[in-house]
Amino acid sequence: MAQEIRALFKDEAHEQETMPKNHQKRFLKKLDAALPVEKPKFNWLKIAASIVVLLGMSFGAYNFFKQDMPVPNNVVTQSVETKTLGDVSPGLKKVEDYYLASINFELSKIEYTPETKELFDGYVVQLEELDKEYKRLSVELTQSGPSELTVNALIDNLKFRLSLLYRLRAQLKELNASETKVGEGLQSI
Structure with missing residues (x-):
């Protein structure tokens, strides 16, 4: 083969x-x-x-x-260390710490969604204005010394910021509740 x-x-x-x-x-x-x-x-x-x-x-x-450029001699840099309520007395430090901790806690609990952006942004603008005022009052406290009016204005500023956050949280809850009811109503149709 x-x-x-x-x-x-x-x-x-x-x-x-x-x-x-x-x-x-x-x-x-x-x-x-x-x-x-x-x-x-x-x-x-x-x-x-x-x-x-x-x-x-x-x-x-x-x-x-980039290296830090040397500052010309004719320009004076001024770092003003401002006083806080805690510098005035230990009791006021506790009050200031309480309000600041409460403000930060409320801010951390707020849930930001695209639907609530406009509402949230409006409150943020108000809080920024209050923060600027608080800094101005702190500078006044540093420059003119502690006075009853300045101390009360600082505490009132903190109270107002906290109440704004409570109001924002309540409005967000109402908005979420109304959206939930609308969603449930649409599902039943």
């Missing part, structure tokens, strides 16, 4: 077809026509993006490695 296979291959070797001339060239030409290779184009958008990235990285590196 091994002899027969060898004989078949010998006979086929003589009958083997040959490729026509220029077959490879014609094949490559047809391939190029079917799948043309585009030459890279000069794209201005890529250059502009590279420049933007380069500028951004340069700016970031500048800020990162």
